[in-house]
Ligand SMILES: [Zn+2]
């Protein structure tokens with residue numbers, strides 16, 4: 612076979628394989644793998660306020676590393692780059708971390724590999740792709756700074772103040788729930804927190820589903836009830852805009868309080884994950900209610916623990932116990948069975964007098 616030469620550069624076959632009249636280097640130049648680069652490169656927007664990034668108005672939360680988000684957008688962009696079929700991206704140079712919330716530019720080198728047809732061995736093409744980041748304000752920050760809210764979560768307590776300990780616990784739940792939700796729901800923000808003078812808290816929330824979840828999460832931890840209402844906020848372009856309010860009512864009962872539940876008299880032993888455990892004063896048995904039953908609608912406060920009478924055990928006999936009321940110094944005798952088993956003389960305990968006798972409230 613006669614020695615063939617490249618029609619472009621004159622290289623001989625002994626130097627480089629000749630395909631369709633070109634040496635491989637000239638072939639690659641003559642027939643680029645990349646046919647069209649859309650939008651003159653990757654155009655992104657960064658939010659001046661939160662530093663999040665968007666591609667074509669699709670915002671993504673930037674956590675620690677914005678380069679991984681840019682990488683995701685870049686891959687989405689590369690899907691739109693027109694290439695010769697069977698061409699693949701085989702390498703992308705490092706993406707630099709852009710400055711926070713301001714416009715910036717950088718370039719990445721992308722290496723494509725492929726071949727237009729079977730006769731031609733695969734070759735590579737290098738593209739220097741500009742990544743331009745413009746500064747703007749994301750939808751969420753726009754709404755957030757404008758004070759936009761879809762829902763209000765009100766936290767109230769029935770006939771008492773919210774305790775500091777409860778407030779701290781509520782803050783913890785809010786923080787945790789928000790961090791969880793922000794990953795999938797960018798509107799899961801709280802634009803305003805208002806502490807009411809009488810001990811309530813109002814949270815103005817960007818998204819009503821987040822508000823609903825948050826309200827039920829708080830309610831379940833406290834055996835609270837939720838009241839729901841929808842109110843007209845404004846009218847925009849002739850259309851009414853509503854907002855929803857979730858009012859979480861913390862119950863007025865707490866651990867140690869006496870309550871009525873289904874006609875029985877109980878002392879609240881525990882409230883855990885929204886389920887109340889009740890101690891039956893008459894049978895001395897405990898039972899844990901379902902979350903549905905552990906609400907102020909089902910459990911009615913009978914007496915606060917702090918209003919129970921305190922007694923000291925004077926003498927403990929086989930069948931009777933003598934106790935002295937520590938407020939009135941009056942002495943009473945009750946059957947031994949009125950008290951729980953493990954008691955010693957000199958111990959203090961709480962009792963309640965009912966029509967059928969005295970009952971110990973051991974919690
Ligand atoms: Zn050539």
Ligand SMILES: [Zn+2]
Nearest residue numbers: 658661749752
């Ligand atoms: Zn933002």
